[in-house]
Amino acid sequence: MRQATHTLHIRSPGRGLIEFTREVRAWTSAQGIQQGMLTLFCRHTSASLLIQENAAPEVRSDLEAFFEQLAPEDETRYAHDDEGPDDMPAHARSALTKTSESIPITAGRLALGTWQAIYLWEHRHRPHRRELVVQVCGRA
Amino acid sequence: MRQATHTLHIRSPGRGLIEFTREVRAWTSAQGIQQGMLTLFCRHTSASLLIQENAAPEVRSDLEAFFEQLAPEDETRYAHDDEGPDDMPAHARSALTKTSESIPITAGRLALGTWQAIYLWEHRHRPHRRELVVQVCGRA
Amino acid sequence: MRQATHTLHIRSPGRGLIEFTREVRAWTSAQGIQQGMLTLFCRHTSASLLIQENAAPEVRSDLEAFFEQLAPEDETRYAHDDEGPDDMPAHARSALTKTSESIPITAGRLALGTWQAIYLWEHRHRPHRRELVVQVCGRA
Numbered sequence: 001m002r003q004a005t006h007t008l009h010i011r012s013p014g015r016g017l018i019e020f021t022r023e024v025r026a027w028t029s030a031q032g033i034q035q036g037m038l039t040l041f042c043r044h045t046s047a048s049l050l051i052q053e054n055a056a057p058e059v060r061s062d063l064e065a066f067f068e069q070l071a072p073e074d075e076t077r078y079a080h081d082d083e084g085p086d087d088m089p090a091h092a093r094s095a096l097t098k099t100s101e102s103i104p105i106t107a108g109r110l111a112l113g114t115w116q117a118i119y120l121w122e123h124r125h126r127p128h129r130r131e132l133v134v135q136v137c138g139r140a
Numbered sequence: 141m142r143q144a145t146h147t148l149h150i151r152s153p154g155r156g157l158i159e160f161t162r163e164v165r166a167w168t169s170a171q172g173i174q175q176g177m178l179t180l181f182c183r184h185t186s187a188s189l190l191i192q193e194n195a196a197p198e199v200r201s202d203l204e205a206f207f208e209q210l211a212p213e214d215e216t217r218y219a220h221d222d223e224g225p226d227d228m229p230a231h232a233r234s235a236l237t238k239t240s241e242s243i244p245i246t247a248g249r250l251a252l253g254t255w256q257a258i259y260l261w262e263h264r265h266r267p268h269r270r271e272l273v274v275q276v277c278g279r280a
Numbered sequence: 281m282r283q284a285t286h287t288l289h290i291r292s293p294g295r296g297l298i299e300f301t302r303e304v305r306a307w308t309s310a311q312g313i314q315q316g317m318l319t320l321f322c323r324h325t326s327a328s329l330l331i332q333e334n335a336a337p338e339v340r341s342d343l344e345a346f347f348e349q350l351a352p353e354d355e356t357r358y359a360h361d362d363e364g365p366d367d368m369p370a371h372a373r374s375a376l377t378k379t380s381e382s383i384p385i386t387a388g389r390l391a392l393g394t395w396q397a398i399y400l401w402e403h404r405h406r407p408h409r410r411e412l413v414v415q416v417c418g419r420a
Contacts (some may be wrong), residue, residue: 001141001281003418005315005386035145037179037275039317039382043393045333051239052231053185058220059231065218066211066232071346078345080338091332091339092346099331100382102179102240104273106145111273113183133384133391135317137277137417138143141281175285177319177415191379192371193325198360199371205358206351206372242319242380244413246285251413253323256379277417278283 004031005135012122012130015086017050017060020132021118027134028110036105036138043131046090046123048097054117067093083124090123097121105138144171145275152262152270155226157190157200160272161258167274168250176245176278183271186230186263188237194257207233223264230263237261245278284311285415292402292410295366297330297340300412301398307414308390316385316418323411326370326403328377334397347373363404370403377401385418 006027010020028038042049053059071092075081078088101118104111112118120130146167150160168178182189193199211232215221218228241258244251252258260270286307290300308318322329333339351372355361358368381398384391392398400410 001143003281003315003317005384005391035143037143037277039384041382041384041391043391043396045331045339045393045395050235051185052235056220056222058218059185059228062218062220062228063231063235066228067235070210070350078338078342080336080342082336088339088342088346091343095330095332095343095347096236096376098239099378102181102242102382104145104179104181104275106273111145111181111183113185113271115185116183131393133386135384137317141283175283177283177417190375191325192375196360196362198358199325199368202358202360202368203371203375206368207375210350236376238379242321242382244285244319244321244415246413251285251321251323253325253411255325256323 002140003137008132008134010120010130010132012128014125014127015122016064017119017121019117019119024118028136031136032140033105033136033138034108034140036136038103038105038110039135040101041133042099045094047130048094048121049101050097050119050121051101051116052119053115055115086125093123142280143277148272148274150260150270150272152268154265154267155262156204157259157261159257159259164258164274168276171276172280173245173276173278174248174280176276178243178245178250179275180241181273182239185234187270188234188261189241190237190259190261191241191256192259193255195255226265233263282420283417288412288414290400290410290412292408294405294407295402296344297399297401299397299399304398304414308416311416312420313385313416313418314388314420316416318383318385318390319415320381321413322379325374327410328374328401329381330377330399330401331381331396332399333395335395366405373403
């Protein structure tokens with residue numbers, strides 16, 4: 001049984017869903033695991049993970065609009081605004097989405113469904129450099 | 141250390157929580173793992189996983205009503221409606237619930253709490269055939 | 281490859297985010313894993329897990345207020361109220377947050393980001409004794 005860990009650095013241009021399936025696939029393939037598990041971990045509290053639809057771009061803009069309505073930037077609602085009006089909504093959006101995800105590897109490939117892609121969801125308006133830890137565990 | 145992977149096919153009759161704890165337990169027991177981890181992965185973006193209350197059926201109907209209010213079918217809100225008015229709410233509901241879950245195995249059994257059951261949450265109105273990948277990793 | 285499993289018992293004084301990073305770190309360190317994965321599992325359906333901001337206490341009170349507004353105690357909305365008006369909102373809040381989380385271990389330490397802490401989110405008003413299963417899998 002082999003285990004390998006790596007940190008992917010993803011630059012976000014600001015709020016929105018940034019796909020990084022290709023980076024995850026490339027690193028995973030290089031580890032030579034035939035059967036096992038890939039685990040993703042997001043090291044932030046104002047950005048998160050989401051596995052979602054890879055085809056229609058409107059799904060991403062609709063999800064963005066849905067979350068903006070769910071956790072609005074309303075300064076009267078929050079005590080915490082150290083870093084501006086998008087600070088507390090970013091924590092709320094992170095709480096509602098994923099910090100870690102696990103994806104099985106079968107026959108040397110991630111067992112993602114046909115329509116699934118892996119996204120970093122940046123919840124802050126300004127660009128950020130985000131760290132995602134990836135780990136595989138399995139058999140060559 | 142042993143690792144085994146399998147795909148469970150679950151038929152959903154349409155929107156709602158479909159329990160499949162029994163199917164997961166049956167497959168897990170057959171793998172003969174005494175201590176380890178079970179990981180579940182949902183290969184869809186309009187259906188998701190939920191570990192929730194197994195006793196009172198009203199919890200399931202109340203959760204359904206809660207999510208219908210949280211992500212309503214309102215065509216004026218969404219640009220993406222390729223597959224009908226339940227299409228985009230299904231993606232939102234999936235984003236808010238789980239794509240993967242991990243449950244420890246101790247003394248040969250899933251360490252679920254007394255009141256916990258494993259559900260597939262179908263978010264589309266029409267029946268679907270859904271694929272859930274299950275993987276165990278541990279010692280016999 | 282080593283694997284170890286343990287149950288942490290955390291007492292909650294009632295609704296709110298209770299940090300237990302220290303307890304997780306202490307147990308993890310004692311297992312002597314240099315590289316691997318820690319998985320957390322919450323054995324309840326009215327309490328859940330959250331990895332969130334560890335610095336500003338207002339983030340915790342703002343998250344609490346955000347979730348109280350998202351899943352209000354409104355008895356007219358729910359059929360299920362066996363244990364009082366906070367019963368069904370507790371299930372909704374659990375469904376929206378985490379039952380399991382996985383955190384990589386690198387160089388003998390949890391790969392949490394600088395601002396991340398591990399919380400049990402108690403969703404019921406009364407004090408509870410909660411069970412969190414922790415498991416490590418990796419190399420010494």
